[in-house]
Amino acid sequence: MFPSAFEYSAPDSLDQALAVLAERGDEAKVLAGGQSLIPLLKLRFAAPAMLVDVNRVPGLNGVAEEGDLIAVGALERHNGLARSDLLKTTLPLMTSAAPLVADPLVRNLGTIGGSLAHADPAGDWGSVMLALEAQFVLQSARGERVVGASDFFVDTFTTVLEPTEIVTKVRIPRPRGSSGGTYLKLERKVGDFATVGTAVQLELDNGTIRRAGIGLTAVGSRNIKATEAEASLVGAEPTEAAFAEAADLASRAAEPSSDLRGSAEYKRGVVRTFVRRGLAQSLAAARGDD
């Protein structure tokens, strides 16, 4: 299999890349890690007239502190994120999710920005970003705009990203107080799409829950933020009962379909178990006894 013919551009600056996109609009597609796009091109599900390869564009890499935020460059590979010391200490939810994305080889090329822009509801990063209340920086030749994760995902493979825009980075609020987070994923084998994935973030303030973030993978037409479950935890004591209630609310927020990976009922059950387990693990990490 090979893609249908396209023009190829490998700009070495962001301005050049944005200029090509401004000119070509929806005829063009941005190539980052290519681990979702190239399979789609090969299967001829996508046949853009032009590919804009951003791998040579400087400034799209790196994990850095920006005041109260952690900024992650869109071109960061999954394996690079898994090894980031800054993320390990500030956002362990991200370093627990990164090694579970796809398989080791795909993780060497695939990027966080590409994964988010692709918006596969079985993608892992979307749920993590929803749980962390990340903001996405989108740039076009006309300027920059910032969109919150919960406003970014519209539907399966559909986001608010315009054809002329590139996701350049994600910004994540640095957790306050003691915090913990973990990503749990059920997959039939390494590299398979998730049967179910759950991203959980917990932040404590004097022993009570200041903030909880819960994102769900592969149980709907897009990554789901379990807002009612999150709200039920805010201000509560981190007890088993509170976690069980939140897990129940999260399982009701899920909209899974029955397929080869399991029935809808089974997947709801996995969401319930994983959210409860994820909250317990996050609490243990926040208390420093993990």
Add this chain to the structure above:
Amino acid sequence: MEITVTVNGAQQTADVEPRTLLVHFIRETLRLTGTHVGCDTTSCGACTVLLDGTPIKSCTMLAVQANGRSVTTVEGLVTNGSLHPLQEGFKEEHGLQCGFCTPGMMLVSAALLEDNPDPTESDVRWAISGNMCRCTGYQNIVKAVLWAAEKGRTESADASQAS
């Protein structure tokens, strides 16, 4: 589009269509057929090569993306006519049956040993988890990689004693 890629240490220049996949450039343009096309859908890892030392699936990368970069294929494991410890290990421990997955298995393992010369069995299993063996010969593949790791450590110990 003209590209120049360093393949197994030698610079190769060729004119390729942008849609040419790296694996087709390697197999058809360069005639290095040790790199296999298996599933062709980013699942099996038979097409694994090292890009600047990092294992990737060459069926899921365009040849033009490798322009100016360095690629190692299974043919590049042999140095000065002698087998790489991994190649010996696969022979000694019966790490291959049909052989189709073997080049990919050896290249991900080469990257692992470069990073971690003393891997545990679990490290090896994790490293090869993106590569499939349809003969299901994983047990001996893992043994072969551990054999190569041991051999590599003995050789580097000998080398440091001799110097």
